[in-house]
Amino acid sequence: MRITVIGTGYLGATHAACMAAIGHDVLGVDIDPDRITALTAGQLPFYEPGLGDLLTEQTQTGRLRFTDSYEEAAAFGEVHFVCVGTPQRGDSGAADVSHLDAAIDSLAPHLHRPCLVVGKSTVPVGTAARLAERLATAAPVGAGATLAWNPEFLREGFAVADTLHPDRLVLGVSAQAPQAEAALREVYAPLDPQPPFVVTDLATAELVKVSANAFLATKISFINAMAEVCEATGADVVQLGRALSYDTRIGGRFLGPGVGFGGGCLPKDIRAFQARAEELGVGHALRFLHEVDAINLRRRERVVELTTELCGGGLAGRRIAVWGAAFKPDSDDVRDAPALTVAARLHALGAEVSLYDPKAMDNARKLQPQLGYATDALAAADGAHAVVLLTEWPEFRDLDPAAVAAVVARPVVVDGRNALDRERWERGGWTYRALGRP
Ligand code: UGA
Numbered sequence: 001m002r003i004t005v006i007g008t009g010y011l012g013a014t015h016a017a018c019m020a021a022i023g024h025d026v027l028g029v030d031i032d033p034d035r036i037t038a039l040t041a042g043q044l045p046f047y048e049p050g051l052g053d054l055l056t057e058q059t060q061t062g063r064l065r066f067t068d069s070y071e072e073a074a075a076f077g078e079v080h081f082v083c084v085g086t087p088q089r090g091d092s093g094a095a096d097v098s099h100l101d102a103a104i105d106s107l108a109p110h111l112h113r114p115c116l117v118v119g120k121s122t123v124p125v126g127t128a129a130r131l132a133e134r135l136a137t138a139a140p141v142g143a144g145a146t147l148a149w150n151p152e153f154l155r156e157g158f159a160v161a162d163t164l165h166p167d168r169l170v171l172g173v174s175a176q177a178p179q180a181e182a183a184l185r186e187v188y189a190p191l192d193p194q195p196p197f198v199v200t201d202l203a204t205a206e207l208v209k210v211s212a213n214a215f216l217a218t219k220i221s222f223i224n225a226m227a228e229v230c231e232a233t234g235a236d237v238v239q240l241g242r243a244l245s246y247d248t249r250i251g252g253r254f255l256g257p258g259v260g261f262g263g264g265c266l267p268k269d270i271r272a273f274q275a276r277a278e279e280l281g282v283g284h285a286l287r288f289l290h291e292v293d294a295i296n297l298r299r300r301e302r303v304v305e306l307t308t309e310l311c312g313g314g315l316a317g318r319r320i321a322v323w324g325a326a327f328k329p330d331s332d333d334v335r336d337a338p339a340l341t342v343a344a345r346l347h348a349l350g351a352e353v354s355l356y357d358p359k360a361m362d363n364a365r366k367l368q369p370q371l372g373y374a375t376d377a378l379a380a381a382d383g384a385h386a387v388v389l390l391t392e393w394p395e396f397r398d399l400d401p402a403a404v405a406a407v408v409a410r411p412v413v414v415d416g417r418n419a420l421d422r423e424r425w426e427r428g429g430w431t432y433r434a435l436g437r438p
Helices: 010-021 033-040 051-061 070-076 098-110 127-138 159-164 179-188 202-233 237-245 266-279 288-310 338-348 361-367 377-381 401-405 422-427
Strands: 002-006 025-029 064-067 079-082 115-119 145-149 169-172 197-200 319-323 352-356 386-389 412-415 431-434
Touching: 002 010, 002 070, 010 025, 010 051, 010 064, 010 079, 010 159, 025 070, 033 051, 033 064, 051 064, 051 159, 070 098, 079 098, 079 179, 098 115, 098 127, 115 127, 115 179, 127 145, 127 202, 145 169, 145 179, 145 202, 169 179, 169 202, 179 197, 197 202, 202 237, 202 266, 202 288, 266 288, 288 338, 288 386, 288 412, 288 431, 319 338, 319 377, 338 352, 338 361, 352 377, 377 401, 401 422, 422 431
Parallel strands: 002 025, 002 079, 025 064, 079 115, 115 145, 169 197, 319 352, 319 386, 386 412, 412 431
Antiparallel strands: none
16 A cells, blocks of 8 residues: 655654555655655654564665655655654643654645545544544545544554564544545554454544553553552562552552653653643543543652661762663653753752663754763762663662772662662672652
8 A cells, every 4th residue: 555654753654664664665754854865765754663673674665754844755656654743732731642743734735636544643532523624624635535543652662573473453433534444454454463443433543552552651640659658668669569560450560669761652642641631621530540540640759768867868969870861761752751851950969970871862952951961870880879770771780789888889770670680789798779769
């Protein structure tokens, strides 16, 4: 099929490369000409394991191209996937859907023959129905330009695998355009094995996505709330989480206690979901998400408190090594990253911060240029009064505690992700502290 993918961020670039990989002819569309040049040359503007190779491979086959022309996109595509960002608004918790509106407004006037436009972005419920009308009104082909919603559940760090082997595909189609289901099934027919398909109306499809992220955020904040209680009682949240995980109704995934969730999705999605619920008059139903957010942000403060306490009550003049800046391993994304937020806070309280992250250094430096940046984990630890681990990259877990102890001023480690082997670090002479553990 001839497919366009509008917006070439994490979601769009991955979707475009994967659709080409399963045999479609794909045209990626972006308004940023530098991005188009880079992608055309097979260069990814962000770090995502496996995606760079796939991009190079698919651009070389000729099945994957990029353009900044909506006219070209409209002439080319039978199915247009819209993958633009929906960030948090500057003035409230609500989602900013202006990029989506702009994409539809740019594409629609060029649509002269019947086609399907498919939203993949995470949106406030009701957006798809509004865009369907906007599309049909602005397109010369009128109601021949139909709209469906097919939310994306990929995780950064696993984006390619999640796209080629999704847990499920949700197809939101409107009663006015039931043919969209067949077109979308055709798009995904080459996926092997075929995932379960859940066909819904537009509103349900939009809601599946935000409720999935809300559930994941709630699960993380649940275990982090337990960590707070553990801290007040001397109990151990790691043992507690492990014991809970054997109950198959609960399960162990997303039950990892630590400095909490960040990134470009979970934090803004739970805020946008609450804002939308308020607009719909059901704000009370999602008020717990306010608490989920608050628990999450308190964990960042708790790491700062713990570090301050271990430095004798003040951070002025103290040298602190921060391991990690990305919001999670296998990513260079620092959007709303707990690690970078904590590093900036430690600096603001007078600490001399020396930060190292395997992939996110450039992005971190752009956002927090005032911090010190080191060339590797050991260099960051050089002369440190405390080492704080905030992103659980495997290379931090694998470090030899004795080798690190040899370079620090004091062997004190705060494990903000419960990622290190406590006994090993204690045997190496370290004072080990972690969130939710005695
Ligand atoms: C999340 C969802 O997992 C995807 O399904 C969704 O498609 C995506 O948002 C999106 O909306 O686009 P992602 O933001 O890539 O994916 O990251 P996650 O793997 O969900 O991790 C989110 C945060 O939770 C990270 O900061 C991570 O460190 C934290 N986390 C995760 C914990 O603190 N504890 C855990 O046990 C698990």
